[in-house]
Amino acid sequence: MKLTILFGGASFEHEISIVSAITLKEKLGNFDITFIFCDSDHTFYLIEPEKMKALTFSKGEHKKMPRLTVDQGGFVQKNMFSKTEYNNVVLNLIHGSDGEDGTIAALLDFYSIKYIGPRVDACTFSYDKRYTKYLCDAIGVKSVKYEVMHKDEHCNIQTPYPIIIKPASLGSSIGVSIVKEESELDYALDVAFEFDDTVLIEPFLEGVKEYNLAGYFAKGEMHYSIAEEPHKEEFLDFEKKYMDFSRSEQVLKAQLSEEMVLRLRTNFDKVYRNLFEGALIRCDFFVLNDEVLLNEINPIPGSMANYLFEDFATAIEDLAQSLPHAKRPKVTYDYIHSISQAKGK
Amino acid sequence: MKLTILFGGASFEHEISIVSAITLKEKLGNFDITFIFCDSDHTFYLIEPEKMKALTFSKGEHKKMPRLTVDQGGFVQKNMFSKTEYNNVVLNLIHGSDGEDGTIAALLDFYSIKYIGPRVDACTFSYDKRYTKYLCDAIGVKSVKYEVMHKDEHCNIQTPYPIIIKPASLGSSIGVSIVKEESELDYALDVAFEFDDTVLIEPFLEGVKEYNLAGYFAKGEMHYSIAEEPHKEEFLDFEKKYMDFSRSEQVLKAQLSEEMVLRLRTNFDKVYRNLFEGALIRCDFFVLNDEVLLNEINPIPGSMANYLFEDFATAIEDLAQSLPHAKRPKVTYDYIHSISQAKGK
Numbered sequence A, B: 001m002k003l004t005i006l007f008g009g010a011s012f013e014h015e016i017s018i019v020s021a022i023t024l025k026e027k028l029g030n031f032d033i034t035f036i037f038c039d040s041d042h043t044f045y046l047i048e049p050e051k052m053k054a055l056t057f058s059k060g061e062h063k064k065m066p067r068l069t070v071d072q073g074g075f076v077q078k079n080m081f082s083k084t085e086y087n088n089v090v091l092n093l094i095h096g097s098d099g100e101d102g103t104i105a106a107l108l109d110f111y112s113i114k115y116i117g118p119r120v121d122a123c124t125f126s127y128d129k130r131y132t133k134y135l136c137d138a139i140g141v142k143s144v145k146y147e148v149m150h151k152d153e154h155c156n157i158q159t160p161y162p163i164i165i166k167p168a169s170l171g172s173s174i175g176v177s178i179v180k181e182e183s184e185l186d187y188a189l190d191v192a193f194e195f196d197d198t199v200l201i202e203p204f205l206e207g208v209k210e211y212n213l214a215g216y217f218a219k220g221e222m223h224y225s226i227a228e229e230p231h232k233e234e235f236l237d238f239e240k241k242y243m244d245f246s247r248s249e250q251v252l253k254a255q256l257s258e259e260m261v262l263r264l265r266t267n268f269d270k271v272y273r274n275l276f277e278g279a280l281i282r283c284d285f286f287v288l289n290d291e292v293l294l295n296e297i298n299p300i301p302g303s304m305a306n307y308l309f310e311d312f313a314t315a316i317e318d319l320a321q322s323l324p325h326a327k328r329p330k331v332t333y334d335y336i337h338s339i340s341q342a343k344g345k
Helices: A014-027 A054-058 A103-110 A120-127 A129-139 A182-195 A238-244 A258-272 A302-308 A312-320 A334-342 B014-027 B054-058 B103-110 B120-127 B129-139 B182-195 B238-244 B258-272 B302-308 B312-320 B334-343
Strands: A002-008 A032-038 A044-047 A067-071 A074-078 A083-086 A090-092 A147-150 A163-167 A177-179 A198-203 A209-218 A221-228 A281-288 A291-298 B002-008 B032-038 B044-047 B067-071 B074-078 B083-086 B090-092 B147-150 B163-167 B177-179 B198-203 B209-218 B221-228 B281-288 B291-298
Touching (some): A002 A014, A014 A032, A014 A054, A014 A302, A014 B334, A044 A067, A103 B103, A120 A291, A129 A198, A129 A258, A129 A291, A129 B129, A163 A182, A177 A182, A209 A258, A209 A312, A221 A302, A334 B014, A334 B054, B002 B014, B014 B032, B014 B054, B044 B067, B044 B074, B090 B103, B129 B198, B209 B302, B209 B312, B302 B312
Parallel strands (some): A002 A090, B002 B032
Antiparallel strands (some): A074 A083, A147 A198, A163 A177, A209 A221, A209 A281, B032 B044, B147 B198, B163 B177, B163 B198, B209 B221
């Protein structure tokens, strides 16, 4: 199938997005893919498939490639006397800000470009971990207790040590610290506040099991990946997660009872329905004392969590054919007409 | 001051936005205003101030006016050999979808255009009334109890009659019905589902008082309008609200105790802080049995609730100078460089 992969973005996860795109090029080898790179200054470039290498971008070679603009229905390459349009379904593969905060979703919506990825409201609830907690409380999914701290209002933390300090709105463990005692707190807060004005404080849970489950809605039903127990030390730091983003080999199922798989799916379903349609997302769960807790929603997981699916290419094809269609309201001038008639004008 | 007013949009409130813009032209007479109209097909037009009349749009005369595109830093009028840039601060005056659902906010963010109006996450929590409830629960602001119904899953309603049926995501009373008994229910649901796939059901509260309060954060502090008790019959229908959008005369303060004004402001503040910065919003409260309940957040109120402010022009000027600056993350290629060095490439 034809697909446009949109990657890059003005994001701390810019490099991760490049790695994801390169991984999907390999994984979706039989697709006809157009690669569009969004540079950190928000210029779009058309990248030839054979130039899809990390060094193309780190060396700035992409700047010599054709620039694209976005217009109704697709991306456009304008030449002196002609223009070429790229109007495939877009896979939004921009991780972090731009891609996951609703910016790219809204841009594609505004220009009526069909895309695989979270819609604007889904982005709000997954990008900011504070809002993920709001969602969990509202839909009856359990999550880890938390406190919120804003940059200008340092307050006393109630959670007993050890605690985890997280910027509210970043993935890939960026700016995250485990704080074992108070003497380490100020430094951890400084690090987190470098990335976000809002920080979440959670208890560090000993003995927690972590399971990742991906899925999507297509052809009228939910489709789930296998559940994976990610390798971890205390937690994956950025560099390890970064390597993680280039994964393309299918992983082994976690050793889980059927009942537990069902519970993970039930929680996944509650999160996904009526919010994430159009996206393939990964939910990272904790299991502690036989309780399932949602840790994080990845609405654009690294390399689309391809390694969790038996037939990833089919997943993308099915999803591309099941995208929600944005209704654009029909505009009339009935009221203006009726008022001007009443005024006799 | 110089200001661009962006209005129109692909929205059921398209006409209301036109009326709002015409009202602000009058109200901000000493401003140097550029009017940019977003047509329902998402084409932008530059409208000469003297053409700012309702009939210009209902007759389609705007289509003969200069087309603009959006680019980094502003709107652009391209001619054969030159281009004119319009890069004032934008006042987002598009009510309903596009303007209040995060689309325009994201578009302006993406192109680094400064604007007065709600940011993307603020839009999510105000555009969909269901998410306003999530917000209220999370921040400790009381609101009216509710049930949710999705288009494809009609279910038994628990709330006793009389009830109000509302599309989750529309303002201006569009698609809203009061249902007094079960025989009226199906029709009311059909009407509401015409506008949205999600519908809220609330008890119709007898003897409720309604108060509207607007405000914004600028120059380091919150600024509040007077509180108004809106005229109402059972509730304002679309046509009455529509006329309401052209209001420009300052209204009288509601007869409220100082203590009640303070309670309204405290609730307003909880809703606004760390979410609505950059916007002038109006919160519509209910007071019932001495309890303050948030009914609705209007993140882009009709004609910007100018009639609630003593000095509306100064409010807009101050707000324009206190806009949140979107941090665009600095992109580096450190990891790609370190990995390619490790590989010896």
